[in-house]
Amino acid sequence: MRMPAVEKRTEGQSAYLRLREAILKGELLPGQRLVEKELSERYGLGRAAIRTALARLEQEGLVDSEPYRGAWVRAIGEEEALEILEARMALECLVARHAARKATAADVERLRGILREMERRLAEGDLLGMSELNRTLHQTLVDIAGHRTAARLIEALRAQGVRHQFRTILVPGRAQQSLAEHRRIVEAVAAHDEAEAERAMRAHLEGVTAALRQTQGGLP
């Protein structure tokens, strides 16, 4: 599904993007029923488009459905959230290796720029900004790696795990630690050291996992 600029989108494409975003942003909550007629009215799109979008979102793991009983936002439990992190770890280590192999000087500059911005945000106490840059840094590594298959899988996992991961930013000291971990990854990539890049990525995601375990039971 090639995704054109806004003006040229089909209703089906708009429906998919808007519902996906609503789920990722928490406007549509885990367990919430997704009634076609209601969504159709809310988003001003036809029912056929909504149905198609729901099918797509279901394949992506964000929605569950049953014949004649409808669809709902899939709830990701604690156990699955950890599974998602483990799968991400496996794939992001692969990406880190590839990025270390392929990074150009410009790529490294870009990564270091993001690190500097992260430092700035941390100094301002802007945890949300940090979280957003965290994502930007990971996405940049994926871009540098140029491993499309891993990129696709990581994006789907990120979408599924986003609600759980969000809360790790509230763990005291996690932001500082995260910055140090990211710096280690970037320096390994800059040095074209594949094994160190993998170890650094693994350590980082183990830190995320630990933070997640620390916040278990406390969904915002």
Place this chain on the structure above:
Amino acid sequence: MRMPAVEKRTEGQSAYLRLREAILKGELLPGQRLVEKELSERYGLGRAAIRTALARLEQEGLVDSEPYRGAWVRAIGEEEALEILEARMALECLVARHAARKATAADVERLRGILREMERRLAEGDLLGMSELNRTLHQTLVDIAGHRTAARLIEALRAQGVRHQFRTILVPGRAQQSLAEHRRIVEAVAAHDEAEAERAMRAHLEGVTAALRQTQGGLP
């Protein structure tokens, strides 16, 4: 999408399963146009069901489409085939570790049973049977691991890579090597040795990768 027994399926579910199978089996070829009306007539299903199935298959990576221009079976090139193997390697190593941690005596017996059957097939020169048992063994490891997220991802990757992997069975000596590699995995799982299970799985999939490189350019 809970998948009920045949009698209770919606047309949408039937369409998805039948089209998916047709793609995996090579009845619908890479690059082939998937025209809704034609598929509707061929499979005796409504156009709406076909549309929904195509959307699902597209999310799964088996189909590509463009607005107003239709859908086609996605062609997986050599480079992507290797990417798929790399991503599988990352995830199947994770699975091997989990299987090594969790395997019961009954699980190990089951794995050894599959190995014995593979030996039988190899002795008979039945490469197709070997290939099928190869898949059974991997699936059994995934079952033992009980890591649903990895299972889902591996299944999608398998579906995408199946056409390329199929030709590795024709590489001289690959079947014998594969059996030895599988045996090493099973024994590591039996010994609850996570690190060895991971190493054995990595070595196995590296063997698959090497076989694939050996056959490059020669799609059947």
Place this chain on the structure above:
DNA sequence: TCGGACAGGATTGTTGACAAAAAAGTTGAC
């Protein structure tokens, strides 16, 4: 009081028609 039967309403699944867009074919000028 409790459980089963039934009706009505809500929602999903399907169908067929029409709108919109792209692909293919035709025609005429150079």
Place this chain on the structure above:
DNA sequence: GTCAACTTTTTTGTCAACAATCCTGTCCGA
């Protein structure tokens, strides 16, 4: 023969209506 403009055909995208199924509430009998 080539190319551009135009027309026709094919196919996808959308819509509204109807069919099918499930859920909920009510009623009645044991």
